[in-house]
Amino acid sequence: MKTTNLLIPTQKEAPNDAQIISHQLMIRAGLISKLASGLYSYLPMGLRVLKKVEAIIREEMNKSGAQEVLMPVAQPAELWQESGRWEQYGPELLRFNDRHNRKFCLGPTHEEVITHLAAQYIRSYKQLPMNFYQIQTKFRDEIRPRFGVMRSREFIMKDAYSFHLDQNSLQQTFDVMHQTYCNIFNRLGLDYRPVLADSGSIGGDNSVEFHVLADSGEDAICFSDRSDYAANIEKVAFSKQSKTCKAKASEEKVLTKKKTSIEDVAQFLNINQEQCVKTLIIKTSDGFTALALRGDHELNEIKVQNLVGEFEFASDDEIKSLNLKKGFIGVKALSVNLIVDYSASVLCDFVCGADEWDYHLTGANWQGIEFNEADLRNAVEGDVSPDGKGRLLIKRGIEVGHIFQLGTKYSQAMKANVIGESGKAVTTTMGCYGIGVTRVIAASIEQNHDDRGIIFPESIAPFQVVIVPINYNKSTRVKDLADQLYRQCLDAGIEVLLDDRKERAGIMFADSELLGIPHRMVLSDTHADNGNVEYKARNNPDKVEVKFDEVLSFIQSKLG
RNA sequence: CGGAGUGUAGCGCAGCUUGGUAGCGUAUCUGGUUUGGGACCAGGUGGUCGAAGGUUCAAAUCCUUUCACUCCGACCA
Secondary structure (H helix, E strand, C coil), X not given: CEHHHCCCCCCCCCCCCCXXXXXXXXXXXXXXXXXXXXEEEECHHHHXXXXXXXXXXXXXXXXXXXXXXXXXXXXXXXXXXXXXXXXXXXXXXXXXXXXXXXXXXXXXXXXXXXXXXXXXXXXXXXXXXXXXXXXXEEECCCCCCECHHHECCEEEEEEEEEEECCHHHHHHHHHHHHHHHHHHHHHCCCCEXXXXXXXXXXXXCCEEEXXXXXXXXXXXXXXEXXXXXXXXXXXXXXXXXXXXXXXXXXXEEEECCCCCCHHHHHHHHCCCHHHEEEEEEEEXXXXXXXXXXXXXXXXXXXXXXXXXXXXXXXXXXXXXXXXXXXXXXXXXXXXXXXXXXXXXXXXXXXXXXXXXXXXXEEEECCCCCCCEEEXXXXXXXXXXXXXXXXXXEEEEEEEEEEEEEEECXXXXXXXXXXECCCCCEEECEEEEEEEEHHHHHHHHHHHCEECCEXXXXXXCCCCCEEEEECCCCCCHHHHHHHHHHHHHHXXXXXXXEXXXXXXXXXXXXXXXXXXXXXXXXXXXXXXXXXXXXXXXXXXXXXXXXXXXXXXXXXXXXXCC
């Protein structure tokens, strides 16, 4: 294609609401355009990239034996009422009424529709297993859309749903999907890691997230430095430790005036935060509960929720009503249940609040205190890996894929049964596999850019080759050579962009680099004098001169 | 929803405290000079200052209301 036929609105400056590099570059390179919060149009260059990502996903999914379908974005409330999610889902589910005042929603995901389909058409166990996928627009009315297409309200997802007679069959497909996802992310040129994950509200046990490693990632991922163990920080589980210390000190009350944070107290007493215990008060459906953690640890709210159900932090007034002093809460004066984190319960001679304004206890110990133990905290760097091998490192990741085993949650609710071998109805077991297609593009840019712009891997670049003729509109010699090279590339099936604008060289160079096109051919009178064309790869600063006669085979040798 | 902030030309911003002709850079258009790294000169186009109401002879500026957007927390591909 020719640049003058395309809308490529590149910009020098990014709008100041673009926080992360991929968002800035996608706007600056003219890939997307914002319509409203969390809603983006894909402009010609962006759409080309999107279609390439989709094509790779489609090819690999087809290869895995999955079949493509396309389900509606608008879905009737009845289906969601049947699965129970009409009530469960919060305001993230965008609901509306049609002209007959019937209730509908925009699909944030498609479990209901696909399960309904399966219930309708899959009758016999002989038809199983089956794996359906689609590449479709989703709508989630996110509380806080941000980072451009990284977290938008409308986005494109590849979602797949598999149906099985038993867990065994599900596991097989799950493993195939795991491999398929690796194939996809490899072809997309991403540096990623599969990690163990919490399956969240959707349920199920076996759950793996695929994270692209990037500092801007919204998730923290833990790795062992000595084994393959990798998990989302939410999921890293710790087991009970054996106590290695003995209480030696005697308890003492010390004045710690106005030192209400662990950081302040540790500094003031000149001790490590690990030697402190902090106590948090939460409110559950059964009343109040106290949670004790080591000073340097953070509460993992998911673990707490799994333990006690829905909860919230007690307000200042509620803490007061329990006769506790916020900032100086200890473990001795509690009138409520106490749950102590495994790594806090093995401490000896620790520091905690004295349950008295402006005082802490030193040399405190657990003797004589009644409590339960549990795993309550987030992992920190340096923790022993849960598999016992090595220590944990923490990195940031962007979740681009998630595969999990749904079990029978939807198939049961929506009666997706088949007639089994015995002639009796069997509830199918389901798996579910998602890839954030639009997010993949942002993630790729997070990983592949420099100060000049995007560096797309060839597999998803909007064009493979850009031809930059200098003085295209003045020099007939340059124009003829450029047109000839353009023709040759097209005939050879190469995706080529000819920059035929009446622009100065600098502008054309800057734009092609901003867009991240992997291969650049420059034609100019000076090169033409020697019968040469200049080649430069986007990811390599060196320029190479190539004989014009050999240029096509040269380009072909460069293309993957 | 809670907390913080911003709305002035396509984009980036100034002007607002102390009310009085709508401004800068960039982009865009015309003409000319340039031409291998976002050029230069000259001349143009483009804004109901987020919206509504109020105060005032006079409002981008002061007051009230409202909307949108962004940032920090819970959601998630």
